[in-house]
Amino acid sequence: MHVFENVLIIDDDPILRAISQAYFAALNVKSIYVAGDGRKALQIICDQAGDIDFILCDLNMPELDGVEFLRHLKDHNYRGSVGIVSGEDMSVLEIAGRLAKTYELNIAGMVQKPLRKPDFDELIANAAKCLEEDTASSRRAVTPNELAAAIEADQIVPYYQPKIAVADGRICGVEALARWQHPDTGLVAPDLFIPCAEESGLIGPMTQTMINQTVADAARWTGQKIDIHVAINITPHLLEARTFPDKLASTVHKAGLQPSRFTFEITERTALQSSPLAMEVVARLRLKGFDISIDDFGTGMANLEQLRDFPYSELKIDRSFVQGATDDRFARACLKASAVFARELDMRLVAEGVSNQAEWNMAVEEAVDEVQGFLIARPMPASEFEAWYKSHEGVVPLDSIGQLQDDTGGDADHCSLDAVLRLVAG
Structure with missing residues (x-):
């Protein structure tokens, strides 16, 4: 399931940052960057020179909120995938997603907090599809x-x-x-x-x-x-x-x-x-x-x-x-x-x-x-x-429809609490 090497987590809540870190660490992601607001996140993107594959972005943050951050991503010509998360009403998430698409960003999905493991799994699966499609579209056009x-x-x-x-x-x-x-x-x-x-x-x-x-x-x-x-x-x-x-x-x-x-x-x-x-x-x-x-x-x-x-x-x-x-x-x-x-x-x-x-x-x-x-x-x-x-x-027996999906993980809905506590303590 792991398709990314460098992930950026943007959230002003340290507990949610830790949960997200635990999830990506379990996927053996090479580098996990964290930021508490959009301004710090932009600095990380500039420092990494386009190496960030996936961004998990909160909307309601101090300094530079997630909606503003999406506009700056467009200005930086960001080609990775973005997952939008927020505790706001779903209508706010939806308009942020539509706005991001007008910026031609690769949106993996919009998810309301609190995030569960299946939410993470779906975002990553969608991000992988975005990566495949973007790779295909970047190949040389035929004559x-x-x-x-x-x-x-x-x-x-x-x-x-x-x-x-x-x-x-x-x-x-x-x-x-x-x-x-x-x-x-x-x-x-x-x-x-x-x-x-x-x-x-x-x-x-x-x-x-x-x-x-x-x-x-x-x-x-x-x-x-x-x-x-x-x-x-x-x-x-x-x-x-x-x-x-x-x-x-x-x-x-x-x-x-x-x-x-x-x-x-x-x-x-x-x-x-x-x-x-x-x-x-x-x-x-x-x-x-x-x-x-x-x-x-x-x-x-x-x-x-x-x-x-x-x-x-x-x-x-x-x-x-x-x-x-x-x-x-x-x-x-x-x-x-x-x-x-x-x-x-x-x-x-x-x-x-x-x-x-x-x-x-x-x-x-x-x-x-x-x-x-x-x-x-x-x-x-x-x-x-x-x-x-x-x-x-x-x-195709109707009772087997759900079993046709790829098994994308274990039964737990949440990341390991021990892992989260270790990350928070550290």
Whole structure:
């Protein structure tokens, strides 16, 4: 679980500083720095020249409070992760978190005091994800020529993330996610090559190769009695081609499959205009039996106008609302509103990004139909998915959902009292 070498704890309460020190010491963190206010913390950051990996920051402190400190972190171009803690009302924590995100800081989470061991564990797990994402985004961007060659060489391959029905745990579908299997560097992060595909006009050929491989995999699964829905991402740009529905139907029928096996998720990187052509293409896709999903609902371009103008059969809630809804009232309200829309419009409701038991429980409470996320399984190649499906015999028992999570620590909710007392005494 230990992913950091240098940690900074900022809190004006010596007992809470000691508890935090005990936790990080148990993780064998190389260097643990402490400060009683934001001004002293900034001096430590300057002295360490950017070596601090993770900051645990209180909000209500003398001299320089946590909100001011976050602004100074932005000015210092800090690239580590930050966990925000406070005894203040949750609404104060939430606005501090949103403010930090506008500063483009890597926020691991916001937690109310008193902190328990599971709170620390969750912050560290989220911080590790931030570190992975930031590392991926900092790698060299690919060029259109490199991507075109990769498409031609069949290096763009689908990885499948399972979906399960909330009602009974049945493995009901997968989402096909594009991955670049580079012969020299291994898997290339989607955030590096998908924007390149969209900007260079290669999104069409890349999507077509994804469709071809996904349809072939689905046909093979049918022979293995794996009869599930398959979701494929498409961009609004592809809906500008009047022949798109006919080509899709032809590809599916040639494989001996029915269009009803497939859902096309319209992603929201660019706006889906309510033009006559786009409306015609989507309507014809539905007439041919394909399902259409509004992806990442609640963010960016995925909006109420689209729900009104296009015949969607599925509403997919963006992961930012799912993962924030357990402790963010606004995100929870958005999730509830999405559930109402789905029920009133007779749409299937899918929650993506479910990564822990609390988020699963929330999906159950809001009557979500299907769930996908790391709690269930990570995206995997077709062969691994086949083995995973068969090992579960097509069903994930609902009473085992919590056991799918990685075991991140012992049973104790608090750090060792002896360790805390030793630290305070010292």
